[in-house]
Amino acid sequence: MQLRSTVPLGRIAGIRVAAHWSAAVTVGLFTWILATYLRGTAGAGIIWAAAIAGALGLVACLLAHELAHSIVATRNGIHVERIVLWLLGGASELTDEPKDARTDLRVALVGPATSLLLGVLAYGAAAVSSVFSPGGPVTATLVWLATVNVVLAVFNMLPGAPLDGGRVVRAVIWWRSGDRLRAATAAARTGQVLGMTLAGLGSAEIIAFRDFSGLWLILLGWFLYSAANSELTMAGLRHRLGATTIGDVMTTAPRMADAAWTLDQLLRSDLVYTHHHLFPVVDQNGHPYAVLAWADLLRTRAGPHPGLRVADLARPLPPAAIAHSDDLLADVISRIVLRPNLDAVAVTDSTGRLTGLVTATDLALACNRSALGLPARPSTNTP
Numbered sequence: 001m002q003l004r005s006t007v008p009l010g011r012i013a014g015i016r017v018a019a020h021w022s023a024a025v026t027v028g029l030f031t032w033i034l035a036t037y038l039r040g041t042a043g044a045g046i047i048w049a050a051a052i053a054g055a056l057g058l059v060a061c062l063l064a065h066e067l068a069h070s071i072v073a074t075r076n077g078i079h080v081e082r083i084v085l086w087l088l089g090g091a092s093e094l095t096d097e098p099k100d101a102r103t104d105l106r107v108a109l110v111g112p113a114t115s116l117l118l119g120v121l122a123y124g125a126a127a128v129s130s131v132f133s134p135g136g137p138v139t140a141t142l143v144w145l146a147t148v149n150v151v152l153a154v155f156n157m158l159p160g161a162p163l164d165g166g167r168v169v170r171a172v173i174w175w176r177s178g179d180r181l182r183a184a185t186a187a188a189r190t191g192q193v194l195g196m197t198l199a200g201l202g203s204a205e206i207i208a209f210r211d212f213s214g215l216w217l218i219l220l221g222w223f224l225y226s227a228a229n230s231e232l233t234m235a236g237l238r239h240r241l242g243a244t245t246i247g248d249v250m251t252t253a254p255r256m257a258d259a260a261w262t263l264d265q266l267l268r269s270d271l272v273y274t275h276h277h278l279f280p281v282v283d284q285n286g287h288p289y290a291v292l293a294w295a296d297l298l299r300t301r302a303g304p305h306p307g308l309r310v311a312d313l314a315r316p317l318p319p320a321a322i323a324h325s326d327d328l329l330a331d332v333i334s335r336i337v338l339r340p341n342l343d344a345v346a347v348t349d350s351t352g353r354l355t356g357l358v359t360a361t362d363l364a365l366a367c368n369r370s371a372l373g374l375p376a377r378p379s380t381n382t383p
Contacts (some may be wrong), residue, residue: 006084013079014068017063022087030055037144041137048138054145059085059148061118065156066090068114069107076103081320081335088223089152095320095335101175101183108167115153122146160194161187162227182234191228195221238330240370246332247325249366249377250347250356256280257292259311266310277341278359281314288322288346290314295342305327321345325356330377333363 006018035051069092070080081093098104126142133139157165166187174183184364202217231234255271257279266272271279278293292314299313320336323345332345338360347356366376 006052009085012063012067013071013157015067016082018082018084020084021084021318023059026087026089027055030058034141035084038137038140041135041140046137050141052140057141057145058148060376061115061145061152061260062090064118065111065115065152066092070094072110073098073107073246076106078103078107081318088220093320093335095189095331097331097334098171101171104167104174105171105305108164108171112153112156113289115149117157118147119153121148121150124134159187160191160224160228160273161231163194163224166191166194166228181235181239182255184238185232188228188232188235191231192225195223195225195228197221198224221328234330234334237367237370238335241328241330241333241366241376244329244366244370244376245325245347246323246327246329246347246358246368247356249329249362250325251362252356254280254357256282257310257314259283259290259309259314260372261310263297263305263308263310263313277342280317280344280354280357281344282354288317288348290316290353291321291342291344291346293342323347323358324349329363329366332358333367338363 006020009019010290011346031048031051031054034054035047038050039045041047044278063083066083073092073094073302074080074360076098077096079095079097084091084093092093098107122142123146126139126146129139129142131137156163157168159169160166161170161184169190170183170187172183173186174180199218199221202214204218204223205211205214205217207382251352255274255276257266257269257271259281261269277295278291280288281290281292290311292310296313296315318336320332321343323332325347334342337344338344341361343360345358346354349355369378370376
C-alpha cells in the first residue's frame with residue numbers, strides 16, 4: 001500500500017513516521033466513540049478532554065504496534081521505508097520481503113504481541129486508577145484503551161492477508177512446504193474470504209438491525225479484500241518474473257538533467273530533441289536525487305520563467321525509487337507505484353552514481369511479456 005499526501009512526523013528508532021490526512025478522521029471518530037462511552041462519568045469538559053486523550057493514546061498504541069513490526073524487520077535485514085498512520089490504523093512500508101519463513105513469522109507475531117502487552121498494561125493502570133477514582137473518566141478511559149488493544153491483537157491474528165494472522169499462515173505454510181508462492185497464495189485467498197465475510201456481516205447488521213455502524217465493517221471488509229487481491233496478483237507476478245532483475249529491463253546510460261541548470265539551459269539542451277517524457281536529475285557528483293517530467297514545467301500558475309533552476313521544479317526521488325541493477329524486479333514493483341510519464345526508478349552503482357532508468361512503461365512491458373512466457377525484455381538480436 002502506497003499512501004501519498006502524508007505529513008512527516010519525524011523518526012523513531014531511526015524509522016520515518018508519517019501521517020495521512022485520513023488519520024485525523026480516525027482520531028475524530030474514536031474521540032466521539034469514547035466520549036459516548038464516558039457519558040455520565042464526569043462533566044462534559046472533562047469527558048471530552050479524556051476522550052481526546054484516549055483517542056490519541058490509541059493512535060500511539062497503533063504506532064507502537066507498527067514500530068514493533070518495523071524494528072524486528074530492520075534487525076532481520078529488511079529495509080523499512082516508513083510507517084504511515086491512516087484511516088484504518090497504521091502500515092509499515094517494507095521495501096524488502098522476508099528472506100525465510102522464520103523471519104516472516106517473527107515480524108508477523110511481534111505486532112499483535114505488542115498490542116496484547118499494551119492491553120495488559122492498560123488494564124493494570126486501570127486497576128490502580130480505580131483505587132483512587134472508581135467509576136471516574138480516567139479509569140473508564142484506561143479500561144476502554146485496554147479492551148481496544150486486546151481486540152486489536154485478536155483481530156489482527158485472524159488468518160487472512162494482509163492481517164498479521166495472514167502473515168502467520170504464510171510463514172507456517174512456507175516453513176512446512178518450502179514453497180513461498182503456495183504460502184503467499186493461500187494467505188491471500190483466505191484474506192479474500194475474510195474480507196467478503198466482514199463486508200457481509202456489516203451489510204447484515206445494517207439490514208437486520210438498522211445499525212449503520214455496519215458501514216465500518218463493510219469498509220474494513222472491502223479494504224481487506226482489495227489488499228488480499230493485490231497480494232494474490234503480486235504473488236503470481238513474482239512467480240512469472242522469477243529471477244528477472246532491474247538490470248534486465250533498465251535503459252542504460254539514460255539522458256539526465258543537471259540540477260544546477262536553469263530552465264533556459266534545459267530548453268536549449270539536446271534533451272528537447274529526445275522522445276523521452278522524463279529525466280533523472282543528478283547532483284554535481286552524478287547521484288540521482290530527483291526526477292523531472294515535461295509536465296512539471298507547467299506546474300507554476302504563472303508559467304515557468306527562464307531563471308528557474310531544474311532543482312526548483314524537480315520532484316524528489318523517494319528512497320524506494322532508487323535501486324541497484326541486481327535487485328529483483330518483483331521486489332521493486334512491490335514497493336513502488338510509478339505513474340506513466342511522471343515517475344521512474346533510478347538505478348545506481350555501488351558509488352551511488354546513475355547507471356540506468358526504469359519507467360512505468362518498462363515495468364508494464366516486462367510484466368506483460370512475462371505473462372506471455374516471453375523474456376522480460378526483447379533481445380536486440382532479432383532473426
